[in-house]
Amino acid sequence: MTAVHLPHVYRVTKYDPADRDEHGHYTGTESTASDHGAVEAAYLRAVEAFAAETGVGRLAVREPQVPSLAHFGGEPALPGFGLDALFPDGLTSLHDGAEVPLGTGLEMVRFMLRDAGVWCRLEVADVFAVHVGWDQYLYVGSDRPCEEAVTRTAALGLFAERCAASPYAVEEEEDGRVQVPADDEFWARVHRAVADGEAGLLEETFVAGAERWHRLTPETVDAVRAGLVPRACLALWPDLSTDVTAVLAGLPADGLVEGVWQEPDGRIRNAVVDESGFAELAVRMSAATAATLLSVYADERVPLLTAVLPDGDGVVRARWRS
Template sequence: MLTYVYRVTKYDPADREGHGRYTGPEDTVSDHGAVEGAYLRAVAAFAADTGIDHLVVREPQIPSLSHFGVEPPVDGFGLARLFPSGQAAFHDGARMPLDIVLELVRVMLRDSGAWCRLEAEDTFAVHVGWDQYLYISSSRPCEKALARTRELGLFSERLDASPYALEAEEEEQVIQRPADDDFWADLHRAVVTGRAGILEETYLEGASRWHHLTSDTIDPVRVGLTPRARLAVWPSLSTDIDAVVRALPADGLVEGVWQDEGGNIRSVIADEDEFPELTARISRAHAAALLSVYAGERVPLCTAVMPDNDGVLRARWRTEPTPSDGDWVLRQPQG
């Protein structure tokens, strides 16, 4: 944990009541102007004081169902102009120069939908909480940056820790299977024997891609996966389209997954009001399946997380363990 943690805001501490709740005149949304610019200049000042010009994206996410920000939703969650190649460029472990870091902070200040932690390991971290609360952590006291923050009309308050910091025990709760050579060998056997047929790639929290698996496509799929993506292996889709349609529940949420005429795997989460459109899409599909979206009911065959190119698993997010994952853990050497 970094030694120096500051909460930087436009809220004067003198306007807080006894329990710390702000009661002053400042609004809880960005002004998209001078005050927002002050926040960004404060981040730049702390980065300069720490000697940082790049940060790494950690645990990136976008909304999967609903937009809970106080501002109207933005197309592409504010990422489109930053990453013309697509959302996949915004992934865990992506190294960003300071100018892009500041634009990501702007996206978060505006509640555009995308969120992440931005870090330089053991040196610096910045992230945005609700209501324009900015948290900056450094290995240095950053006296120059604190003075600059005051000049910008903002307030910095020393904290023991950010409420959004990821605790070490959270990272180590579950032994996570890496998607290493042994995983892919097991997956190849499962595909060849007909036990597995599709792969779900969660490349952002809230965003997934689906891949059709055959003995010929496994290697190309592996090469094209997003760094540090979470993976879930599922059985093949059913070609009995009528049976899939009949299995739609009367109400609630369900994820429909289908293979279109071009062979691409598509998916959508729908409720009862959207079932007619989902039925129409599935009815035109070559194969399809319905998956639960509820915790405890959504159980793939097995899961894994992509390691880095050197084989080290640095992603901190974890998959929900399946019975097969538990078997894998039991087979590991005990240290």
């Protein structure tokens, strides 16, 4: 694989290089968590300085992801991962390639510094990139040196260290695999599979860890296609089973499993759980009109068809693999 790099990359942190050992490991006393205060604000101002010097006012969200494991009971997760305040439709507004103003991008950096559950790359192709890693490590890449931003970062009390590349830079595949576009040919295959009774469920992954599920009939395929989130990864599955009791009898003794079920009101729900959540999952699915269980392990999760939605010009620009 070959990584995609910008020519000028800086590691921006609150960690003084003087407090690193001969292996580059930090040995000082700074906390690895965000202070939710002045230091966090300094990170955001540093990113803003690099963006300004690069001439960037908007950023593209790339490869967004959220945690997928469901948690029943206990303290509830933040609704919509806090994205309702940033996007008109909350989480469903977040997808690969979505463009956001710099201010919104900075708020997403804040979420990532706080490890709030949402993660993505923020980029302008071949021009600028912001990647947030573990333990308050932030990487900024630009097509220019950004010497003024480096000086500004130091004035903010942070350290901007030049590095060869961001460890979170995307790597282009060189294994010969080709992404299958969800084009007219793909949808013709979907129509045939649904009409023949081989398929009846479409999984739409618009953010890694977040999916929407659509039950298909020959009459609804085109309407579902028209309402999909841009650049979504699609997987076609056999239809849900109306024998919910038999489906629940297939729960494994342990491990991870994804339950997908249709509520009496027609809405389709899903949850990924481990054995600690099987009992609650069974309770939730017991009132369903139809359901299925799917493995979450890659070698066992084999849909009938997969594809990635192309952009309006027919080009697949999403970098994830179906």
